[in-house]
Amino acid sequence: MTPSRWSDLxxxxxxxxxxxxxxVTPGGLWTALDVVDATGSTNADLAARxxxxxPEGAVLVAEEQTAGRGRLDRRWTAPARSGLFFSVLLRPGAAAADGAAPVPAERWGWLPLLAGVAxxxxxxxxxxxxxxxxxxxDLLVTVDGGERKAGGILAExxxxxxxxxxxxxxxxxRADELPVPTAASLALAGAAGTDRDPLLRAVLRSFADWYGAWRAADGDPAASRLQQTYAAGCATLGREVRAELPGGAELVGTAVAVDGDGRIVVAPSDGAAERALASGDIIHLTATG
Structure with missing residues (x-):
């Protein structure tokens, strides 16, 4: 028997x-919002749409994803209705409904960082x-004094x-549902509430505000205050890190900045010149504070 959507109160x-x-309001960013019981990947479905x-502003939410993906094609799975799993369609390369000009493609790399801030x-x-x-x-929360991943973002x-x-x-x-020990949830981090409706509304409104400011600034991360806000909330900055780079190379050093292109700037431990990395897996080697 297929479990009811209300089987877990x-x-x-x-x-x-x-x-x-x-x-979905007149003149707002969001133009449509659909919720499906299950799908393979909301990103794949929305890309097909x-x-x-x-149009820009379509939102697709799944109560369960059976083939969700993270960065580097990592799988993302979780029990039905245990989280927020959704995708949004943006068209930064087209003129906006309010007349804002298309954003230069070289600035689109800020969109996953913008989503993280939102x-x-x-x-x-x-x-x-x-x-x-x-x-x-990655979205980090603190559980039992340790830093854990509670969410992630994938822009395509x-x-x-x-x-x-x-x-x-x-x-x-719940703790017994975690896919790996380094994962977490808002509930495990002591959230005031786990009602997903207000959480999703808040996220979408925050996203619309940041995206509107970014578009109005022609995608300029400094003029829209996106760069400063991201840096202020980025737990990677100031930490000793190991960057696992494409091709198998590694770089160990201190993360010192996020530059105007959204790249992480690392000062190598061996005293070599700072390097700005556009991609790679970052591992935090030291604790915060």
């Missing part, structure tokens, strides 16, 4: 109609959980002018 289904009324001409600030405000960012796009280009941004956040995941 701690994990009620999202109210799609109420969410649409709250976030983008290819068919879906999600972290919303969860901290509404969920009551201090949320930090690990470059480039779709066609000439579109980007699909996927966001996954563990909300009510």
């Amino acid at each position: 701690d994990r009620p289904p999202l109210n799609a109609a109420a969410l649409r009324r709250a976030v 983008a290819a068919r001409g879906a 999600v972290a600030t919303a969860l901290s405000r509404v969920g009551g959980v201090d949320t930090a960012l690990k470059w480039p796009n 280009r779709s066609g000439a002018d579109a980007v699909v941004v996927g966001i996954g956040v563990n909300v009510s995941l």
Whole structure:
């Protein structure tokens, strides 16, 4: 027998109609919001819609993802209704509805960092959980005094002018459901509440605010204050890190800045010149503070 959506009273289904009324408003960024019981990947589904001409601002939410992906094609799985699993369609390469010009493609790399800022600030405000960012796009919370990953972001280009941004956040995941010991959830981090409806509304509103400011500034991360805000919430800065680079190389040093292109700047431990990294896996080697 297929379990009912109400089989776990701690994990009620999202109210799609109420969410649409709250976030799909005239003149706002969000133009459509759909909730599906299950899908392989909201990013893949929304990219297909983008290819068919879906407008900017489409939001696709899944109660469960069976083939969710993170960076470097890592799998992202979680029990049904235990988190927020959704994607949004942005068209930064097209003129905005309010007349804003297309954003230069070289600045689109800021979109996953923008999403991180939007999600972290919303969860901290509404969920009551201090949320930090690990470059480039992991969401960190503190559980039992240790730093753990509670969510992640994956941005993928779709066609000439579109980007699909996927966001996954563990909300009510229990200790015995964690996929790895370094994972966490808002509940395990002591969240004030785990009702996903207000959390999703807050995240989408925060995202719309940051995206609007970024577009109005022609994608300039400094003029939109995105760069400063990201740096302020980035737990990677000031830490000794090991960067695992494409091709198998490694770099150990101190993360000293996030530059204007969204790259992490590392001062190597061997005294060599600082390097700005656009990609790679970052491992924190020292604790915060």
